[in-house]
Amino acid sequence: MVLLQIIFLQYNLYSIPCYETSTEIFRYDTDYSDRYNADPQQHHRRRLPQCLIIGVRKGGTRALLDAIALHPMIKVARREVHFFNHNETYMLGTEWYRQQMPYSAPEQITVEKTPGYITSKLAAKRVLQMNPNMKLLVIVRDPVIRTISDFTQVFYTKLERNKTLSEFENVVFLPNSSQINLRYKPVQNSLYAEHLEHWLHYFPLSQFLIIDGDKFITNPLSQ
Numbered sequence: 001m002v003l004l005q006i007i008f009l010q011y012n013l014y015s016i017p018c019y020e021t022s023t024e025i026f027r028y029d030t031d032y033s034d035r036y037n038a039d040p041q042q043h044h045r046r047r048l049p050q051c052l053i054i055g056v057r058k059g060g061t062r063a064l065l066d067a068i069a070l071h072p073m074i075k076v077a078r079r080e081v082h083f084f085n086h087n088e089t090y091m092l093g094t095e096w097y098r099q100q101m102p103y104s105a106p107e108q109i110t111v112e113k114t115p116g117y118i119t120s121k122l123a124a125k126r127v128l129q130m131n132p133n134m135k136l137l138v139i140v141r142d143p144v145i146r147t148i149s150d151f152t153q154v155f156y157t158k159l160e161r162n163k164t165l166s167e168f169e170n171v172v173f174l175p176n177s178s179q180i181n182l183r184y185k186p187v188q189n190s191l192y193a194e195h196l197e198h199w200l201h202y203f204p205l206s207q208f209l210i211i212d213g214d215k216f217i218t219n220p221l222s223q
């Protein structure tokens, strides 16, 4: 049954924009032009990603990465690189970023996921400068459930570090009010429209694939 699902999943993945437009993507891959002259052994090299999972944090990004990694045409960077959203890593340069990628063949598509990209004010412009044809995957989830999940992660990280703990109601609402505190990070992270609007100043909607994370949990093939 699981094997059947994986086979179906692979077929389904043929429909994701990254794959459909792979020919177009490779036109912009600087490694593409010399693929026919190169030694076959050297075809496997580290390549910059042509597709990013940019968010959302606690939306199911790891599950999505693991699912698409089943596809033979896809190679994924296992760790979150935080290249476009952190100045310290961005300053290390494109060559450093390439070195963080897995080995791939020219036909394969490299995917990196860092959920912090979508909420970053720096990332979109930097991604555009690297590759204006980058395909962008966003997996979203019920924003309230996601906020609770985000809060829980923050809570346990603080607990481990013996930091002061907050109660959910005290941080999610403004003091003595029933109004939501939009500046609280786990709430901010759930304002999907705001973050997407920012990215849409840099990339056309056609380069995005928005995945329903709630459906992805129960029925990944539908997505």
Ligand SMILES: Nc1ncnc2c1ncn2[C@@H]1O[C@H](COP(=O)(O)OS(=O)(=O)O)[C@@H](OP(=O)(O)O)[C@H]1O
Residues within 6 Å of the ligand: 056, 057, 058, 059, 060, 061, 062, 063, 064, 115, 149, 213, 216, 217, 218
């Ligand atoms: N399909 C599927 N499989 C497994 N888990 C799933 C899936 N979809 C969403 N989730 C829930 O997503 C939460 C983790 O999201 P992320 O992987 O994006 O987390 S992270 O931002 O990288 O830390 C984590 O949420 P919490 O359980 O609330 O912590 C997962 O349970």
